[in-house]
Amino acid sequence: MDLQLxxxxxxxxxxxxxxxxxxxxGLSIIFGILGVVNFAHGSFFMVGxxxxxxxxxxxxxxxxxxxLAPLVVGVLGLGVERLLIRPLYGxxxxxxxxxxxxxxxxxxxxxxxxxxxxxxxxxxxxxLRGVTNIGIGYFPTYRLFVIGVVAVVLVALWLVLEKxxxxxxxxxxxxxxxxMRVLGVDIQKLWLVxxxxxxGLAALxxxxxxxxxxxxxxxxxxxxSEAFVVTVIGGMGSLLGSVVAGLLxxxxxxxxxxxxxxxxxxxxxxxMALVLLVRPHGLFGKPGFGT
Amino acid sequence: MEMAASKxxxxxxxxxxxxxxxxxxxxxxxxxxxxxxxxLPWLLPSKALAVNVLIYGLYAMGxxxxxxxxxxLSFGHAALFGTGAYVTGxxxxxxxxxxxxxMLAGVIAAGLMAAAMGALSTxxxxxxxxxxxxxxxxxxxxxxxxxxxxxxxENGLRGFTVSKVGIGPLSVDFxxxxxxxxVVLAFVALAIWTLSRILNSPFGGVVEAIRENETRAxxxxxxxxxxRLLAFVLSGLFCGLAGTLSALHLAIVxxxxxxxxxxxxxxxxxxxxxxGTFFGPFIGALAFLVMEDVLSLWTAHWQLFLGAxxxxxxxxxxxxxxxxxxxxxxxxxxx
Amino acid sequence: xxNDDLLQVDDLGRSFGGFVALKGITASFGRNRVTAIIGPxxxxxxxxxxxxxxxxxxxxxxxxxxxxxxxxxxxxxxxHLGIARSYQITxxxxxxxxxxxxxxxxxxxxxxxxxxTPRASYHDVxxxxxxxxxxxxxxxxxxxxxxxxxxxxxxxxxxxxxLVADPKLLLLDEPTAGMGPEETxxxxxxxxxxxxxxxxxxxxxxxxxxxxxxDRILVLHHGRLIADGTPADIQNDANVRxxxxxxxxxxx
Numbered sequence: 001m002d003l004q005l006x007x008x009x010x011x012x013x014x015x016x017x018x019x020x021x022x023x024x025x026g027l028s029i030i031f032g033i034l035g036v037v038n039f040a041h042g043s044f045f046m047v048g049x050x051x052x053x054x055x056x057x058x059x060x061x062x063x064x065x066x067x068l069a070p071l072v073v074g075v076l077g078l079g080v081e082r083l084l085i086r087p088l089y090g091x092x093x094x095x096x097x098x099x100x101x102x103x104x105x106x107x108x109x110x111x112x113x114x115x116x117x118x119x120x121x122x123x124x125x126x127x128l129r130g131v132t133n134i135g136i137g138y139f140p141t142y143r144l145f146v147i148g149v150v151a152v153v154l155v156a157l158w159l160v161l162e163k164x165x166x167x168x169x170x171x172x173x174x175x176x177x178x179x180m181r182v183l184g185v186d187i188q189k190l191w192l193v194x195x196x197x198x199x200g201l202a203a204l205x206x207x208x209x210x211x212x213x214x215x216x217x218x219x220x221x222x223x224x225s226e227a228f229v230v231t232v233i234g235g236m237g238s239l240l241g242s243v244v245a246g247l248l249x250x251x252x253x254x255x256x257x258x259x260x261x262x263x264x265x266x267x268x269x270x271x272m273a274l275v276l277l278v279r280p281h282g283l284f285g286k287p288g289f290g291t
Numbered sequence: 292m293e294m295a296a297s298k299x300x301x302x303x304x305x306x307x308x309x310x311x312x313x314x315x316x317x318x319x320x321x322x323x324x325x326x327x328x329x330x331l332p333w334l335l336p337s338k339a340l341a342v343n344v345l346i347y348g349l350y351a352m353g354x355x356x357x358x359x360x361x362x363x364l365s366f367g368h369a370a371l372f373g374t375g376a377y378v379t380g381x382x383x384x385x386x387x388x389x390x391x392x393x394m395l396a397g398v399i400a401a402g403l404m405a406a407a408m409g410a411l412s413t414x415x416x417x418x419x420x421x422x423x424x425x426x427x428x429x430x431x432x433x434x435x436x437x438x439x440x441x442x443x444x445e446n447g448l449r450g451f452t453v454s455k456v457g458i459g460p461l462s463v464d465f466x467x468x469x470x471x472x473x474v475v476l477a478f479v480a481l482a483i484w485t486l487s488r489i490l491n492s493p494f495g496g497v498v499e500a501i502r503e504n505e506t507r508a509x510x511x512x513x514x515x516x517x518x519r520l521l522a523f524v525l526s527g528l529f530c531g532l533a534g535t536l537s538a539l540h541l542a543i544v545x546x547x548x549x550x551x552x553x554x555x556x557x558x559x560x561x562x563x564x565x566x567g568t569f570f571g572p573f574i575g576a577l578a579f580l581v582m583e584d585v586l587s588l589w590t591a592h593w594q595l596f597l598g599a600x601x602x603x604x605x606x607x608x609x610x611x612x613x614x615x616x617x618x619x620x621x622x623x624x625x626x
Numbered sequence: 627x628x629n630d631d632l633l634q635v636d637d638l639g640r641s642f643g644g645f646v647a648l649k650g651i652t653a654s655f656g657r658n659r660v661t662a663i664i665g666p667x668x669x670x671x672x673x674x675x676x677x678x679x680x681x682x683x684x685x686x687x688x689x690x691x692x693x694x695x696x697x698x699x700x701x702x703x704x705x706h707l708g709i710a711r712s713y714q715i716t717x718x719x720x721x722x723x724x725x726x727x728x729x730x731x732x733x734x735x736x737x738x739x740x741x742x743t744p745r746a747s748y749h750d751v752x753x754x755x756x757x758x759x760x761x762x763x764x765x766x767x768x769x770x771x772x773x774x775x776x777x778x779x780x781x782x783x784x785x786x787x788x789l790v791a792d793p794k795l796l797l798l799d800e801p802t803a804g805m806g807p808e809e810t811x812x813x814x815x816x817x818x819x820x821x822x823x824x825x826x827x828x829x830x831x832x833x834x835x836x837x838x839x840x841d842r843i844l845v846l847h848h849g850r851l852i853a854d855g856t857p858a859d860i861q862n863d864a865n866v867r868x869x870x871x872x873x874x875x876x877x878x
Contacts, residue, residue, distance in 0.1 A: 037418050039366075087606055094364045097421055098562060099605040101366075101555060105598025113592050221551050225429040228422040236419060262437050269430030273411055276423065280414040493737035493745045500730045503719040510679065510717070511787065512705035512734035521739060 007136040009258045010251060015143035015212075017250025018150035022205030023227035024234060024242035025157070026198035032237040033194040035093065036085060040100040041202050042224025043107035046217060048073045048203025049210040050111050053120055062125035066149075070204040077199025081192050104220065111217045119216035146208050153204065154243065161239075166193070229272045235285020245283060320569045321487045325480045328573070338468035340584065344577045345472070345479045346537045347560060351572030352486060353529025354557035359567030360490065361522040362502030364421045367408060367428030368557045371527040373549030375401040375534030377435065377442055380544045384451030385441075390465075391458075393451075394478075394535045401531020402524055404431070409523030413516050425554065432549040448544040456539075465539070475536050482529055487569070489525060498522050530557070559601055565614030574613045631692075632657050632825055633678075633795060638687035639849075640673050647673040648849045651687070655795070660817065660826045662836040665846035666869060671829045672714070674846065675799050678827070679711040680704040692794065705734065710788035711797035714829070716780045720773035724764055724783055727772050728755040731787040758790035762816060778809035782816065789820070796820065798828040802835065814839055837861070845869070 027041050038044075051069035056062060084103065088095045124142045131138040161167035169190060213219060230249050234241025252271050257264035275283065332341040350372055357363050379397030382388045388396065412423045435442045442448055455462045456474055463470050489495050501508040501515055509515050538544050547553060556579070564575025582600070586593035608615055631654070638651040648670040655661060663671050676682040678689070680701035689696045694707055704710075719727050732754040733745070745751075759765050762782040767775060772783060781801060788796060801817065802810045814835055817826060830836050836843065836857070843860045845853040853863045860866055 031418070035418075037421065039421075084602065084606070091609070093418060094421070095605055095609065097364060097418075098558065099602055101558065102598045102601030102605060105594050106602065107598075109592050109595035109598060113595070222429075225426050225551070228426050232415075232419060232422055232426065265433045266430060266437065269426055269433070272423075272426055273430070276411050276414060281419075488744070489741045491744045491746070492741045493733050493743070493748065494739055494741040496726070496730060496733060496745050497738060500719050500722070503721055504717060506681075506713070507717045507719060507787070508730070509701050510681075510705065510711055510713075511731045512702050512791065513738055514700070514702045518738070521741075525741065 004137045006255075006258070008139060009254050011134070011136075011139055012143065013251035013254030014247060015146050015250070016253060017247040018147050019205050019209045019212075020226055020230045020249055021150060021243050021246035022153070022201050022208070023223060024230040024246050025239060026201035026205075027227055027231050028234070028237055028239055028242045029201075030195055030198040031231075032239075034081075034085070034191050036096040036100075036195075038100050038198070039097050039224065040080075040104040040107060041198075041227055042220035042222070043104040044073060044077065044199050044202040044220070045206040045209075045223050045227075046215075046220030047076070047107055047111060048206025049122070049213075049215045049219065050115055050120075050206075051203060052207035052210050053115070053122055053215055056122070062128075066204075066207055069207045070200040073203035073206075074196045074200030078192055078196040080199070081195035085195065086188075086191070104224075108217045108220065115217075117217065119214040122210035122215050124211040142211055146212070149204075149208060153201070166190075226268070229268055231282075232272055233275045233282055235282030238282070238284035241282055241284030317569075321484050324483050324570065324573065325476075328476055328479065332469060332472050338472060340580060342468070342472050342475055342540055343580050344573065345475050346533050346540060347556070347580065348573035348576035349479050349482055349536070350530050350533035351557055351560040351564065351576050352482070353526045353533060355561045355566065355568075355572045356486065356489070356529065357522055357526040358558070358561055359571070360495070360502065361498045361519060361526075363413075363519060363523070364558075365412075365424040365523075365526075366421050366551075366554050366558065367412075367424030367426075368526075368530050369549050369551070369553035370408060370428040370431040371401045371405050371530040372534035372537070372553060372557075373431065373435070373544070374404040375531030376538040376544040376548050377448060377534075379535040379538045380448040380451045381441060383453065384448065390453045390456050390539065393453075394532075394539070397535035397538065398528055398531045401534060402528045405524045405527020405531070406520070409520045409527070413519040413523060425551070428549070428554055429551070432546070432551075435549050436546060442544075442546070445546055447546050448538075449542070451538070452542040453539050471540065475540065478532060478536060482532055486529065490569070494518070494521070559597075561611075562601070562604060562609075563611055565611035565617070566609075568611075568613050568617065571611055571613040575611060578612060633689070633691050635678075635689045636687055638674075638677065638684050638689060640677060640682060640685045646849055648677070648684075648846075649686075651846075651851050653844065653851065653854060655825060655827065657794075657825055658821065658823060659842060660821045660828070660840045661842040661844065662840040663827065663829050663844045663846060664831075664833070664836060668848075669846040670849040671846055672799070673849070675711070675797055675827075675829055678795075679709060679797050705791045705793070708792075708794035709797065710791045710793035710795075712781070712784045712788055712799055712801060714799040714803055716777075716784055718772045718780055718784050718787065720771075722772055723769050724759060724772055724775065724779075724786075725752075725755055725768040727783055728758050728786045728790050731755070731790040732758070735791070754790055758786040761789060761820075762786040763812075778805055778812065781805070781809075781813065785816070785820075794824060796824055796826045798826060800829055800831065802830065802832060810835065 023041060023045060027038060030036055030038050048069050051073050052065045055065035055068045059065065080103065084099060085096055088099060128142040128145050130141050132141045132144055134144065226249070230242060230245045233249065234245030249268055249271065253264045253268050256267035328345065331344060332338050335341045335344070354365070354368050357365055375397040378400035379393045382396040383390065383393040408424065408427045411427060412420055415423050436444055454464070454466050456465045457463055463474065465471050465474060497508065497513050497518055500511070501513065501518055505515055534548065537548065560575040560579045561572055562575065563578050564573065565571030582597065583593065586596050604611070610618060633655040636652050638648065639646070640648045651674065663674060665671050673682065677684050680696070680699060680703070684697055691707055691709060696704070719730060722730070729751060732751045733748065736748055736751045756765070756768070759768055762785055764779060764782055764786060767779060772780065775783060785798070785801070798817070802813050805813060810832070817839060820826060840857060843855065843857055844851060845860060845866050847869045852865045852869065853860055855863070
């Protein structure tokens with residue numbers, strides 16, 4: 001096993017981690033502002049991938065699919081918040097978990113009705129096929145692209161959080177929601193927008209992952225548990241935690257598969273168990289957050 | 292703490308949709324449950340459905356001890372059900388134990404699994420619990436998938452058909468559906484009685500107190516983490532017994548019995564019947580299985596309706612069938 | 627003062643991140659006295675109370691209660707040593723009856739993990755609960771669901787839950803919060819009765835009540851102890867006056 005192989009596998013882990021970051025960020029932002037754990041998050045990821053399939057077929061253009069799928073699914077998310085989640089505010093914290101769990105059945109089965117139960121292929125766009133030399137060796141171009149897109153999204157998200165009023169509110173919300181009231185923000189509109197953005201990020205993750213995984217109605221279930229692992233490791237409600245834990249999990253999975261491929265998934269969950277033993281509230285989580 | 296103050300979803304989970312605490316039938320709940328279950332096969336269209344009501348009712352009942360009475364929303368109970376089923380199958384099929392030792396091994400293994408899962412998940416607080424239990428159950432699922440020489444991997448575990456059960460010289464034909472039903476019922480009845488004792492015990496009171504107000508329970512001198520861990524293990528023993536019975540009943544353990552959907556079924560059945568009620572889980576299991584039967588005859592996409600019904604349930608009838616019935620009854624009585 | 631041997635805190639402090647909520651608190655508390663802890667909002671009263679009841683661990687300093695080191699003890703052990711508390715926001719078991727509420731408090735001393743014996747067979751636990759309910763004047767309400775009790779009754783119920791543990795030290799966090807004059811008078815009378823044979827520490831904003839009820843007052847400000855003395859001392863303390871600028875102590 002040479003150093004080059006290890007570095008390439010490490011890079012591959014970053015690509016996987018990038019997808020997980022998209023999911024965990026959405027989960028974490030939604031939880032941070034709304035206090036809702038979205039159990040349909042994996043399903044929205046899956047719906048995002050299928051929306052990508054649909055728009056790719058409709059426009060014949062990957063770039064349109066990449067743009068439209070997250071937007072449309074994000075709008076779907078707005079509707080879900082408005083119609084289904086909002087009536088649950090003020091009810092026990094478990095209720096939105098239960099509701100979104102039921103919603104995931106509806107989304108999965110809805111996709112089965114529209115697109116069939118078998119997986120569908122999602123071709124890597126021509127411009128991004130093949131491999132690129134990244135100095136340490138040849139690396140699939142599409143994975144580089146995924147890392148790039150996620151990096152851009154993270155920078156954009158960071159700018160929004162740092163420079164805009166909404167960002168100020170979201171950051172304040174993640175730290176001290178009292179401030180929101182003082183600022184006189186329309187909290188209901190904020191909840192709506194934040195839920196939409198979180199769902200949009202999951203859908204973007206879905207489109208980006210589509211060429212790397214099989215697109216099938218069940219893909220969301222596994223992804224949900226992956227996203228939970230990342231969020232638990234990173235610490236619920238911590239955006240930095242999501243990013244760091246996403247990369248860590250991606251690297252752990254890919255490094256394990258280098259040594260023992262059949263243990264890769266197990267290693268991911270074992271990693272979470274280990275973190276829980278040492279830090280029950282996650283690497284970046286605050287004790288007491290989310291009680 | 293105060294961090295959560297102005298978020299919409301911050302109310303402490305007081306008894307997920309707690310049903311009225313005093314069930315009128317309290318004193319008679321054990322004989323009544325067993326009496327109804329005794330005549331159930333003659334009320335339902337098929338014996339197979341009746342056995343499933345027993346097994347899944349027991350599964351939901353064990354789940355309800357944790358979710359309904361202790362207030363912990365687990366999404367990983369398939370790991371406990373599945374461990375019971377797999378270990379029983381492996382004990383009988385690969386170690387050649389008799390049916391009873393196989394069951395015993397399955398239940399004990401489920402209890403140990405619950406202790407391990409509980410030790411990790413009860414360390415976390417509130418909202419993490421559902422996520423951590425789900426992830427830990429996935430871990431068990433993937434271990435079973437990889438350890439295919441023991442578990443049969445994707446094909447499930449086969450080759451441990453039990454055709455006769457008995458003690459000493461007395462034995463009955465376990466392949467006869469009605470005999471099978473009453474053998475399973477014997478264990479389920481034992482479990483119902485045990486659960487009733489647990490709920491009436493000092494521990495049963497503590498568990499409810501912690502669900503009602505964790506802070507106050509701690510101030511009263513109760514070790515919340517340890518109490519929850521014990522509740523998790525007890526819940527695991529019941530769910531493991533359900534898995535064990537399922538293995539004997541089907542003579543196969545499908546990999547799906549460790550899957551996410553299996554965990555979800557416990558949640559759905561319990562919610563459907565009535566969270567935190569004594570009869571709710573069995574009623575929920577019956578309603579769920581009948582619904583599944585009817586809907587799947589009618590459409591291949593029955594899960595769409597299942598999901599939609601569940602969403603509507605959470606929104607409009609969170610106390611479930613029995614819980615809502617109890618509320619109506621109390622209202623009627625209160626007039 | 628040889629009587630000051632029930633609870634000693636020494637250099638007690640607590641910070642959250644960079645924020646120092648409490649610093650350098652040193653004091654001793656004797657038996658059978660009523661002591662009030664006062665101070666403006668954010669003075670550290672709640673932090674102090676939470677540390678004394680085990681809900682928070684101190685960052686610095688030590689505390690000893692009847693010879694036991696409390697600093698590292700888990701919260702659920704406190705009541706077994708003889709420290710019980712009430713909360714500023716009423717903390718009871720809302721869906722249980724009044725009697726069941728107090729029963730849970732009493733049961734902690736009889737059985738916590740017994741999963742088999744019917745709890746109805748623990749007669750002494752039930753009787754202890756009845757007695758505590760009687761002590762706070764709630765016997766008539768024993769079968770009512772706690773959530774349906776009046777505010778004052780709920781506050782009294784919470785004290786009964788604490789009382790059933792037979793604490794040597796009773797911590798009351800704003801026992802008259804949200805009460806009208808009638809309910810407040812009843813609560814003051816109750817506290818006076820309870821003070822006969824136990825030590826009571828209370829946080830309170832109603833100065834008139836504090837001055838009438840307590841034989842000692844501690845004043846916290848910005849997390850520090852700025853005064854400690856009899857009500858008369860405190861009323862004449864220049865430091866305290868400047869903290870409560872513009873408010874006349876005694877009529878607030």
